Amino acid sequence: MIILVHENNKVVALLNAGLEPMDVSLDKHIATALIAVAKQFPETLIIWCHKAFVNSLNTDLLHYIFHHKRILASYNPSELNYLPNQIGYVDREFYLKINKTVSYPTWVTSSNIGGVNSSVINSLVNQLNPKVSFDYFLISLAKRAMVNGLFCYSEPKLLKTNTSVLIETPKASTSDLFLFVKQHYKWVWVFFLSMCYFVYEKKIVLFPLLKSLFFKRLSQDLNLEGVVVESTKLILEKKAIDVIIPTIGRKEYLYDVLKDLASQTLLPKNVIIVEQNTLSGSVSELFYLKTEDWPFTIKHTFTHQPGVVNARNIALSEVQSEWVFFADDDIRFDKYLLEHSFKTINQFGISILNYLCLLPNQKQVFFRLQQTSIFGSGCSLVKREALKATVFNSAFEFGFGEDSDFGMQLRNKGYDVIFVPHIKITHLKAPIGGYRTIIKQRWADDAIQPKPSPTIQLLYQTYFTDHQLLGYKLLLGLRSYKHSAIKNPMTYIKHFNKQWQRSQFWSHQLN
Incomplete structure (x- = not known):
């Protein structure tokens, strides 16, 4: 030195x-x-x-x-x-x-x-x-x-x-x-x-x-x-992994995810599934969880309460292993996913990694392992110690930004998120499953509709500097003007400022 x-x-x-x-x-x-x-x-x-x-x-x-x-x-x-x-x-x-x-x-x-x-x-x-x-x-x-x-x-x-x-x-x-x-x-x-x-x-x-x-x-x-x-x-102590998967109306896709997990060269210990069905009196449709033999323990929770934020928090409360794989119910991956993950964790000394997650026909653009400001709540592997006292914020339920907020909670605890481009997941983007309730947001009937979405406003209000927020506001206003029916600039500015104020109002209500 x-x-x-x-x-x-x-x-x-x-x-x-x-x-x-x-x-x-x-x-x-x-x-x-x-x-x-x-x-x-x-x-x-x-x-x-x-x-x-x-x-x-x-x-x-x-x-x-x-x-x-x-x-x-x-x-x-x-x-x-x-x-x-x-x-x-x-x-x-x-x-x-x-x-x-x-x-x-x-x-x-x-x-x-x-x-x-x-x-x-x-x-x-x-x-x-x-x-x-x-x-x-x-x-x-x-x-x-x-x-x-x-x-x-x-x-x-x-x-x-x-x-x-x-x-x-x-x-x-x-x-x-x-x-x-x-x-x-x-x-x-x-x-x-x-x-x-x-x-x-x-x-x-x-x-x-x-x-x-x-x-x-x-x-x-x-x-x-x-x-x-x-x-x-020293990051690795035990190569013990729990997998958490929220699901709703995608039993065929979820079955394929479980088969991919069952074929891993390094098997997970527990797979924690939170199944949602909003229909009163409904029961689980995931019959194969009991009729087939799986090389891991399946912890299955059935709830009538919708919402991926709630589902992931339920799953997090069940975690026991040293590592947690945050998965979606419509992804596919090869048998080396978890084994190669630990090789990368050892090599770089990292506690959180984001996998490369692409649509079936999407081309890979980023090829270098690097720090990222993104957190993928359906394609990440996280050391359990980083998750202590960390939950998905219910203010983001049925909106956008809950995964970004979760990633920022981790960063503010001193953990870094690393993008790993050589370990790939395919996101099938399956059609929305049945019995999903259409959620009416509290601001749906406002005469002045908030812009941006109040959940995005909440995310940026929390983690942006004051100047970043002002820059975002001006950029959003300029971009929105092209698609606005209001073409008089002064009238548009007044209207947009009202939309921004409503967004701030509702973001405060959410928080």
């Missing part, structure tokens, strides 16, 4: 693992020095640290934080980040509202303290620009590499728990923000950003906008496949 101590973008000391000075000649500029150290020491962990935090560096936990080579972790104890909050106007991911009390997935890095393996820097050196400020250098690296398999975190464990040191966080200018958006998003977003400034802040930012147009978007295709991953983190 090598520690680069810096101040004002300049290296002031180079230390070894014992915090003793090293006699190595380096460029004073911190980003340039980082690249030079990576080249000179190609298989080591490089820590950068502002000189104010040197004595607060938690060296005892570095092996736990950086448990494989493809991890970038940093931490900023301040609530203010390098990029201004206005980045939320253009970004729609759940990576900006950072929970700084836990390890949290985000590309929002900090120069205060952090680290990365030198093999990552050496793999990407031709696509890095050391001539920018160190914060811009780091955040650009994380933003582009995160979608290509670099695991990026805000990690409070980098500092000792009794640390009370705070320093002034470097701030990006408005021009820096526009440059960042132009280099890391599609070109149209710089114009949208300027529109947000005008609409919400009454500012005309013409110069930063024009200046950004002289720059090209940086390459987003960063290759980290040469950085071999072998986690030292």
Whole structure:
């Protein structure tokens, strides 16, 4: 391990693992020095640290934080980040509202303290620009590499728990923000950003906008496949799995799912089925649960109460094994699904994985294992310890967003969700089964219909920053205008604002 101590973008000391000075000649500029150290020491962990935090560096936990080579972790104890909050106007991911009390997935890095393996820097050196400020250098690296398999975190464990040191966080200018958006998003977003400034802040930012147009978007295709991953983190204790499946009116499809589970090279211990039928006096139609022999225990609950949120929560209360496979009743998968899952879990040291889930004729688009802001409630494998005191929120029943909310609950407890593209599930999208009650939402008779859906509003109100919510509102309004019967712009804006207010009202009622 090598520690680069810096101040004002300049290296002031180079230390070894014992915090003793090293006699190595380096460029004073911190980003340039980082690249030079990576080249000179190609298989080591490089820590950068502002000189104010040197004595607060938690060296005892570095092996736990950086448990494989493809991890970038940093931490900023301040609530203010390098990029201004206005980045939320253009970004729609759940990576900006950072929970700084836990390890949290985000590309929002900090120069205060952090680290990365030198093999990552050496793999990407031709696509890095050391001539920018160190914060811009780091955040650009994380933003582009995160979608290509670099695991990026805000990690409070980098500092000792009794640390009370705070320093002034470097701030990006408005021009820096526009440059960042132009280099890391599609070109149209710089114009949208300027529109947000005008609409919400009454500012005309013409110069930063024009200046950004002289720059090209940086390459987003960063290759980290040469950085071999072998986690030292102990995740697996027992390969015991419970499967939870909510079902309603799809007995033939569910039968096929059970057959796929029965053919697994690594069998589940329990399969927990929650069957719903809203018809009064009805009984289970899943006769084959008792008439056939299954190589696992089936726990079957029959309920007249509809709703997938309720069904999954009932199933979660029955879980006993170390791992939980969240499945749907209309999926198919090969016999190696669970066996290959544990190989990946061991290799990457992960507690939650999302499988690649495609329709029968859908082509695969994403091929790299990476962190994801998505959680699939019908195609995920989760370690049971992550599920303690976690349930699906009933406010989302019969709406949209319950799986995203569940995933965010897990992230805010310090667990990361990893997309695994090489383990595949086919989602048949079976026709809706019988005896499903048509649910009339409480806002169905409103003269002004809420926009967006109140459940989506609730999701974004909970997990978006204020600027993300405003950016989403403007974007939704612009997109909806094309399909609106109201073509007078001023009349449309008044109507849309009323729809947004009704959405906020009902989201509060749901919550």
